[in-house]
Amino acid sequence: MEQRRADNIAEQLEELIFNGTFSNGDRLDEVRLAEQFGVSRTPLREAFQRLALSGLVELIPRRGAFVRQPGPVELMEMFEVMAELEAVCGRLAALRISDDALEELRDANAKCQAAVDNRDADTYYIENERFHMIIYQQSGNSFLAQEAAKLHKRLKPFRRQQLRFRGRMAQSMAEHELVVQALERGTADQAADTLRGHVAVQGEKFHQLMATLKSEAD
Amino acid sequence: MEQRRADNIAEQLEELIFNGTFSNGDRLDEVRLAEQFGVSRTPLREAFQRLALSGLVELIPRRGAFVRQPGPVELMEMFEVMAELEAVCGRLAALRISDDALEELRDANAKCQAAVDNRDADTYYIENERFHMIIYQQSGNSFLAQEAAKLHKRLKPFRRQQLRFRGRMAQSMAEHELVVQALERGTADQAADTLRGHVAVQGEKFHQLMATLKSEAD
DNA sequence: AACACTATTCTTGTATACAAAAATGTTGAC
DNA sequence: GTCAACATTTTTGTATACAAGAATAGTGTT
Structure with missing residues (x-):
């Protein structure tokens, strides 16, 4: 066996x-x-x-x-930490990212955009994940990349639900563009802030997340 | 049994x-x-x-x-992540910390100072740990606090070695003071930066850490 | 003496066995 | 009918048994 x-x-x-x-x-x-x-x-x-x-x-x-599934509070906490980890990855990556990786990011983004146009949620999801993984890796800190990937994976089911909401994919795409620009320019703080905002659960996203939680508790 | x-x-x-x-x-x-x-x-x-x-x-x-003990590179990576986690905890704590917790921090700091005066490394170590744990908890995010505490624990043996170096305890104390001031004032970015610098391994600390690593590989 | 090949011993990975604790069901008193 | 006490059944936690892979030792050849 x-x-x-x-x-x-x-x-x-x-x-x-x-x-x-x-x-x-x-x-x-x-x-x-x-x-x-x-x-x-x-x-x-x-x-x-x-x-x-x-x-x-x-x-x-x-x-x-x-x-043991996380409840609403724990989930918010986890997303807050994810947002901060992404911010850190972004800040470091802005200083350390390679030209090749930047090209990969643009490629992932292009495929994301195509998926949005085709309303292909699955492809969007996969390329979105690739986008973020590249940033983790380009932080130049593999321990950090690993921790970020671990939490990313844990939040997967909830993020997936989020994408279902109207306009979410398009907005997410626009944010990705800003992230790439910040990384290109090497403006660390901007990369950090953009990524933190991209991942953070706030405003309408909060209600959406709570809605998915309720619908799962049946 | x-x-x-x-x-x-x-x-x-x-x-x-x-x-x-x-x-x-x-x-x-x-x-x-x-x-x-x-x-x-x-x-x-x-x-x-x-x-x-x-x-x-x-x-x-x-x-x-x-x-599997971490090698020099992984160790630096872990300290970098620790510094960032502390920074995040500090930034959030600056906004969320309670008056009681601030008092606890001052108490831990006072006991740290007394330990420095008495050259009591053990007490210093314990109160130092309490200081940091309070900040983790006061981030108001128990998931974050848990993750920070986990990594803190993992780095324990290496941090302990660090304290042996001349002047390290005194310098650390001064940094603690700055942290408390930032938290009192609620200046989030200042708290974050101070804590990041406090934990980060850079300059002389880098050589000291490498020295302890070498002496352990026998 | 160095090397390849085989046999033996060790060690891991998994199944099974068994004891102790928890859950469940049953009986009887009120 | 409700509840408590006891008996029965599950289920967990750990020990042991056993099969298969890895390490090691031994043998023979060049």
Whole structure:
């Protein structure tokens, strides 16, 4: 059989939690999941440990593993941190970004724009992600890039919902343009501020996010 | 026997790695550690999963768990992120801090000063930590506070070494004073910049950090 | 002596077994 | 009918067993 199942299983469970197969208070039944995955409880429990540390699951002693989705407050906090991390990445990237990476950013942006024109949300989503990942990497700090990517991934499901709202993709595109300009010019503070504003949940976005939260709690 | 061993064991292993019992490339022998802790391999392996996700240990399939200390580059990266996180905490705290917390900060600072006068490095260390934790919490974002505390903990061993250098404690104290002033006045950017500079590794601190790294690689 | 190849030993990864705690169901008193 | 006490069943946590891959030692060849 394939080796290193534990981490693989962790990923699959993560996916199942993200896509809503398991919702907030659900207990992850060891034996049921074990036979579902076709493995024994041992690798499953190892996966639980990982999920627990990443905060997706709460391990209650002698009780089991419960999925733990962030509530409204925690979610706002996470978005605030994401906005600040993006700002930091942007500020550093403005000083350190390579010409090649700038070209990549422009390419991602062009494909984003095309996706907006075609109303192709999936492509938009993928290219948008590439855009941000490039900025993380061009911060020149791989530890920072990793942390940013980690939180980005965790917020994925909620961001995805956000894109559904009318005009959101177009506005997001305009902001991307400003970010690229700031990075081109090397104006660090401007890059930071633009990215912070781009990611931050404020104004109408706040209501939209709360709306998606409510609709998920059914 | 006590329940929930896995996380407890993870903590103990973490401590053993921090205090240098295990150094960089060491393999964590499952059977040896198991009998050392008086448990079976199962809870140990669960602990490994946690340590792996927190980055202290690298899990190589079919090879085992190897302790993974950050090298000079990664360490600089981590300090850079720490500086930025502190800056963010400071900026938010400047707007959100309570009067009580300000009083706590002044108290921690006073005790720090007393420790400097008495050349009491341990007390200095404890009160210094309290100082920073208060700022994390007063950011009003508990997710941010948690992340900051996590990284703070990870950098602990290296920061501790830093304090040994001549004049470091006194300089650090002066910077703390500036931080408190900025927080009192609510000047967010000033609080952020001061804290960033306080934590950042630059100038002489860089050489000092590298010196401690070399002395540990023996 | 250096190297390739094989056999042996160790170590990991996973399944299973078992004990202890929690949850559930049942009985009986009021 | 409600509740409490006890018995039964689940479920977790840990130990042990076992199979397969990796490391190591040993053998023979050049």
